[in-house]
Amino acid sequence: MLRLLTRSLASVAVIFAMVGIAGCSGSDEALVVYSGRTENLIGPLIDRFSDQTGIEVQVRYDDSANLALLIDQEGSRSPADVFISQSPGAVGFLAGKDRLTPIDAKVLELVPARFRNAGGLWVGLSGRVRTIVYNPELIDPSQLPDSVFDLTDVSFMGDVGLAPENGSFQDFVTAMRQISGDDVTADWLEAMSANDAQAYANNSAIVEAVRRGEIPLGLVNHYYNLRAIAEDPNTITQNYFFP
Ligand SMILES: [Fe+2]
Structure with missing residues (x-):
């Protein structure tokens, strides 16, 4: 599932x-x-x-x-x-x-x-693909989870950037509701909040925060980090695609 x-x-x-x-x-x-x-x-x-x-x-x-x-x-x-x-x-x-x-x-x-x-x-x-953008100086890709549901694990306490007011996050939540149901989705949102997920205004702000090391990872659309790399080839942040 x-x-x-x-x-x-x-x-x-x-x-x-x-x-x-x-x-x-x-x-x-x-x-x-x-x-x-x-x-x-x-x-x-x-x-x-x-x-x-x-x-x-x-x-x-x-x-x-x-x-x-x-x-x-x-x-x-x-x-x-x-x-x-x-x-x-x-x-x-x-x-x-x-x-x-x-x-x-x-x-x-x-x-x-x-x-x-x-x-x-x-x-x-x-x-578009929902991905994790991460900072390889702060987290090893082997520590990244197989599923968004694992981001509620205590090992990610305070680590995950989200953009709750952004349309793409809301579409992602809608997709989760369709596939996993309202109860599972509500539980996930509450667990992310309890795990001190960090709120940002939008996807670009998440990529920037990950890049400057404020947080090790965040949930974004795939093209924001690609855009950051295109604008500055020294960008170290990477996309991680769920398996
Ligand atoms: Fe976008």
Whole structure:
């Protein structure tokens, strides 16, 4: 089960869903995309799509949760054809409200089965892996655990950095709830708190704290340490991937 959990927590970070609406975009209308992912990341993809297909696209950018609430409020009058969400929760909300329509089977087949909804309501667009970032001067990788559940061990007292208010941590907790259940997840969170896990504002702050030796390790997305290394090749912090 632990293996299943850690593997599944290599989570889908950005999700693509079709919004089920009455007034679909006719051939003379632009495709309307609501994107919870920012313009600097999505804009170039949209441009490339328009160049290749000749289809005009209008994009509304906002927070994923705001856009999901808007789609729900707009109901059958929503102009949105496509919803790109930064987090799974907003898509689950719309699926639960019956606001999504299945994606065409030909498109679904382009995406591996583990990264798409069983009912064909959404697919993963990009992924990230939850990893431990650690400082090899403070902890030997052989001491790192096989599972996040082992971070509650007293040997990690005060050692683990978390970003509780960060969306990626909250998505990670949501995944844990889905896979292991609410009780196990609540117990883990309480045990981490009791084990004096250290709270930081975000993933970057955790990587920085590990780097300057304030804490030996922290829970982050894999790319934050890769970014730190790209910016400064002398960065000593390393990613540890759960087995
Ligand atoms: Fe991020």
